[in-house]
Amino acid sequence: MSAVLQNLVNQxxxxxxxxxxESEIAPKGLNEETIRLISAKKNxxxxxxxxxxxxxxxxxxxxxxHWQNVKYPKIDFQEISYYAAPKPKKxxxxxxxxxxxxxxxxxxxxxxxxxxAALAGVAVDVIFDSVSVTTTxxxxxxxxxxxxxxxxxxxxxxxxxxxxxxxxxVPVGDNFFAALxxxxxxxxxxxxxxxxxxxxxxxxxxxxINTQESGQFERTLIIAEEGASVSYLEGCTAPQFDTNQLHxxxxxxxxxxxxxxxxxxxQNWYAGDENGVGGIYNFVTKRGLAKGVNSRISWTQVETxxxxxxxxxxxxxxxxxxxxxxYSVAVTNHHQQAxxxxxxxxxxxxTRSTIISKGISAGKSNSSYRGLVRITPTAENARxxxxxxxxxxxxxxxxxxFPYIQVKNNSAKVEHEASTSKIGEDQLFYFAQRGIDxxxxxxxxxxxxxxxxxxxxxxxxAVEATKLLSFKLENSVG
Amino acid sequence: xxxxxxxxxLKVDNLHACIQGKEILKGINLTVKRGEIHAIMGLNGSxxxxxxxxxxxxxDYQVTQGNIQYEKQDLLELSSEERAQAGIFLAFQYPIExxxxxxxxxxxxxxxTVQTQRGKEELDPLEFDDFVREKxxxxxxxxxxxxxxxxxxxxxxxxxxxxxLQMALLEPRLGILDETDSGLDIDAxxxxxxxxxxxxxxxxxxxxxxxxxxxLDHIVPDYVHVMEAGRIIKTGxxxxxLELETHGYDWVHNDLQxxxxxxx
Numbered sequence: 247m248s249a250v251l252q253n254l255v256n257q258x259x260x261x262x263x264x265x266x267x268e269s270e271i272a273p274k275g276l277n278e279e280t281i282r283l284i285s286a287k288k289n290x291x292x293x294x295x296x297x298x299x300x301x302x303x304x305x306x307x308x309x310x311x312h313w314q315n316v317k318y319p320k321i322d323f324q325e326i327s328y329y330a331a332p333k334p335k336k337x338x339x340x341x342x343x344x345x346x347x348x349x350x351x352x353x354x355x356x357x358x359x360x361x362x363a364a365l366a367g368v369a370v371d372v373i374f375d376s377v378s379v380t381t382t383x384x385x386x387x388x389x390x391x392x393x394x395x396x397x398x399x400x401x402x403x404x405x406x407x408x409x410x411x412x413x414x415x416v417p418v419g420d421n422f423f424a425a426l427x428x429x430x431x432x433x434x435x436x437x438x439x440x441x442x443x444x445x446x447x448x449x450x451x452x453x454x455i456n457t458q459e460s461g462q463f464e465r466t467l468i469i470a471e472e473g474a475s476v477s478y479l480e481g482c483t484a485p486q487f488d489t490n491q492l493h494x495x496x497x498x499x500x501x502x503x504x505x506x507x508x509x510x511x512x513q514n515w516y517a518g519d520e521n522g523v524g525g526i527y528n529f530v531t532k533r534g535l536a537k538g539v540n541s542r543i544s545w546t547q548v549e550t551x552x553x554x555x556x557x558x559x560x561x562x563x564x565x566x567x568x569x570x571x572x573y574s575v576a577v578t579n580h581h582q583q584a585x586x587x588x589x590x591x592x593x594x595x596x597t598r599s600t601i602i603s604k605g606i607s608a609g610k611s612n613s614s615y616r617g618l619v620r621i622t623p624t625a626e627n628a629r630x631x632x633x634x635x636x637x638x639x640x641x642x643x644x645x646x647x648f649p650y651i652q653v654k655n656n657s658a659k660v661e662h663e664a665s666t667s668k669i670g671e672d673q674l675f676y677f678a679q680r681g682i683d684x685x686x687x688x689x690x691x692x693x694x695x696x697x698x699x700x701x702x703x704x705x706x707x708a709v710e711a712t713k714l715l716s717f718k719l720e721n722s723v724g
Numbered sequence: 725x726x727x728x729x730x731x732x733x734l735k736v737d738n739l740h741a742c743i744q745g746k747e748i749l750k751g752i753n754l755t756v757k758r759g760e761i762h763a764i765m766g767l768n769g770s771x772x773x774x775x776x777x778x779x780x781x782x783x784d785y786q787v788t789q790g791n792i793q794y795e796k797q798d799l800l801e802l803s804s805e806e807r808a809q810a811g812i813f814l815a816f817q818y819p820i821e822x823x824x825x826x827x828x829x830x831x832x833x834x835x836x837t838v839q840t841q842r843g844k845e846e847l848d849p850l851e852f853d854d855f856v857r858e859k860x861x862x863x864x865x866x867x868x869x870x871x872x873x874x875x876x877x878x879x880x881x882x883x884x885x886x887x888x889l890q891m892a893l894l895e896p897r898l899g900i901l902d903e904t905d906s907g908l909d910i911d912a913x914x915x916x917x918x919x920x921x922x923x924x925x926x927x928x929x930x931x932x933x934x935x936x937x938x939x940l941d942h943i944v945p946d947y948v949h950v951m952e953a954g955r956i957i958k959t960g961x962x963x964x965x966l967e968l969e970t971h972g973y974d975w976v977h978n979d980l981q982x983x984x985x986x987x988x
Contacts, residue, residue: 667823671783676820678804679780679813680834680890681841690833694824694873 275324278302281429284329288398288432291405297413301428304419311422315614315646316554316583318527321492328430328463386446392476393438394449397465400436407438411469415498415535415562423494424531427463431496434465439474439505448704450479464495470505472538477508479707493552495530503538503565508546510703511559512711515551522581522610525553532559533589536568536597544571545588546702548711550718553582558616560589563597563625570599573699575711577692577718578611578643587617587648592625592658601632604696607643608719614646621658628655632662637695639669639688639719667695689716731757733795733898733929734779740789740954741778748774750954751790756898759926763940763965764933766951767973772933773817775951776902779931780814781807795897809841811897811928815887815904822874827886830874831856835893859892863919880907888919899923900931905939917942937969950976 273280281302285295310321387394393404400408418428439445470476480497493515499507509532518525528551534543545559555578561570572588590599605613615634636645647664669691677687693700693712700708734756741749748771756762766772778785779792781804792799795810802810822830828849835856836846847855857867863885875883884904891899901920905913920943924930932943940948940962948964949956950973958964958976967975 670820672820673822675780675782675804676816676822677834679808679816680830680894681805681808681837682833683805686833686837690825690829691822694822694826694829697824 274327276302276326276328276430280328284430284432287329288401290401291409293409294401294412297418298429301418301425302430305422305425305429308419308422308425314556314585315612315616315648316556316585318554318583321527323426326462326492329432383447387449390443390446391440392443392445393436395436397431397434397436397467400438400467404436404438407469408436408467411467411498411500413498415500415533416496416531421531423529424496427465427494427496427531431463431465434467434495436466437468437476437478439468439470439476441471442473443471444474445476448477448479462493464493466495466497467500468498468507468509469500470502470507470541472502473504474502475506475508477510477704479510479512479704481512481514491525492527493529495532497530497532497559499534499543501534501536501538501541501543501565501568504540505538506542506544507534508544509534509559510707511545511547511549512703512707512714513547513549513551513555514714516553517551517580517582518553520580522553525582526551527554528552528556529554530557532557534559534561534570536561536563536565536570536594538568539565539594540567541565542569542571544569544573544702546571546573546699547575547586548699548703548714549574549576549584549586550714552584555582555584555586558587558589558618560591561599562591562593563599563628564593565597566594567596568594569597571702572599572601572603572617573702574603575606575696575699575715576604576613576615577606577715578608578613579718580609580611582609582611584612585614585616587615589618590620590630592619592621592628592630594624595626596628597625598629599631601630601634602698603632603634604699605634605636605645606639606692606695606715606719607636607645608639610642612644612646614648616648616650618650618652619660619662620651621653621655621660623654625655626657628658628660630658630660632660634662634664635695636664636666637669637692638666639692685716685720688719692716692719731759732793733758734799735793736790737792738790739775739778739787739792741774741785741787743774743785747788748785748954749778752954752956754949754956756929756931758929760947761924761930761932761943761945763945763948763962764931764951764956765935765948765965765968767935770951771954772951773902774954776814776817776900776931776933779807779898779900780804780812808894809838811895813891813894813896813899815884815891815899815901817902817904817906817933819875819878819883819887821876821878823876825874826870827872827874828853828856828870831870831890831893834890838894856889856893859889862892862922863889864915865889881909881912884908884912884916885919888916888923892919892923895923895928897928898931899928900933902933903935904932905934905936913939914942937965940965952976 281298285298416424419425437449468478499509501507515526515528536543543561549555559572563570570590576584576586578584587603588601601617603615605615607613619630621628634647638645645666649662651660653660669688674684674687692715700711703711732755736752736754739749739752752775764772787800832852839846865885875886904916908916945962948960948962950958957980
């Protein structure tokens, strides 16, 4: 990616400033009427309304799960408004009105000046270079037949594709939050890579035409046809604020024969303040279906934000010789909680999966790795390698590992390695004695710890992720 | 040897220090000038390593009395990284392992940090690589050592050589070697000693902390101090180390009692 594109990656709130469209807000609460309203507002075909209603009916019969190693107050689902036209951010008259803490954050992350204003919600008429870049970008994609748009647009313009794949990887009744999402999702991304096409560039959510906010129930669907490949980037390192506390997204990936999907996330939602007040609950269902032979699904995530992160990007390895990968860094500080990991379901023959998970806990936070490796009876010669490392910064935080391994085929080979380490006073003194202060020392140790995961990220993303981690752990020692 | 005040690098005056309320140092006095090599000897628990750590600014120790002047600054006012940047170098008795951080990366960050503080140019990774490889030759170190994590899985000898390599890179004003000789076989000891001798010059000073004479066969000190129970109880020339080797530490006691008896 060029520097220009990289800048674009740094502009998460560009769409947040597009105002207007509609101003209606549905009354709080969830019932069939709300769902009919959402579907009607979006001018959806009948089958999609049925999809939503089916999900809703299943959701009604489900109870909210509590097995995860996180604590939060009970969510009142009838207190949420499920349809609202995107709200414009409250605009401020000048940079002087911006929360100094936020400005400091931008400073640390090296967000360019003009973007800082935009991110902070200051009413400046900034003309981004990105407009023309976006256009070129879209033209280039269209040339090779790639469809990349919002899921609402896809429903209107490519209903047959959406209908064919939506809910095939994460069924409507998969779990409590996925069912809720299926009933009420408002927007998200859609991406289709035709047969044999290698996507010529990394696709980032910021290049979507649609300027609406995806809201709290985001829905993403990515399809790679035979021999196609794509690298998709979600999120950004700049801190993202939102008035909606609960975020329950669903992401579905489908890879056909010889297809390759690489999905990278850098998540930095508002984590709450130092005392654990506020912050986003990020309860996400992400799953990839390696449907065809020799297909590959690769998840890379850097989770630094949210008060609670609860997600398990998973791979269903159905095609013979298919490959699943999960590379994760989860950082928690202050009172953050993270329960994250993956599921690798081996169905096809000679399927292989790799799990590399790095958890870093600081402050009073808690971080858990939870992962399932399942080798079904049909998965001849399946292989899995898992490595789960935890690092503790300070002595008030916790790290937990919950690996589940189910093997139903004798030819399988499954390996699991785990370690826990601690950034010690002695290490910091050693750095100090060589002239290096504790912040730089922690940053170096942590980045060394996460190296295997960062190597999987597109380069600019990796550079930003490195900075972001240092920032997140600032003042966590000494 | 210079005798004027400008030549004094370190002046320790009546230094008392404790850890977790327990007093370890009970009044140390020591003056070190440019171009000098001082050896501090003594039994385990006499406070030698504590003294080294306090000079380097280890946060676990509290100085309760006395003061330390370093290059005309109040050393106790400086943080440990400021001390390192000002030219104090401690070669650790037990070098710390830092998994995941490549040695080359660590060395370059340390080098560039200190260079910047001294108003000098930083080196980019390629320039640094050439530079560090040159220094490694002095210590007969294998090139693969740069790619390994800092001290992780290093043998005792490799760790100590790494310390001396860092000293060679950072070019300290005052090098403090805390039992660098312990755990070294004779060949490694010679290599380390050669490194130290190479680095020692008329502008800097060294403090060697050791149990044994054998290091001093290879690095010849100007002064030898004997430490016991948190104090320097005897100071002499290089021949003092030989006498200790022959007679043992009890000999110093008897000798002291004798002297004390005579002078009272």
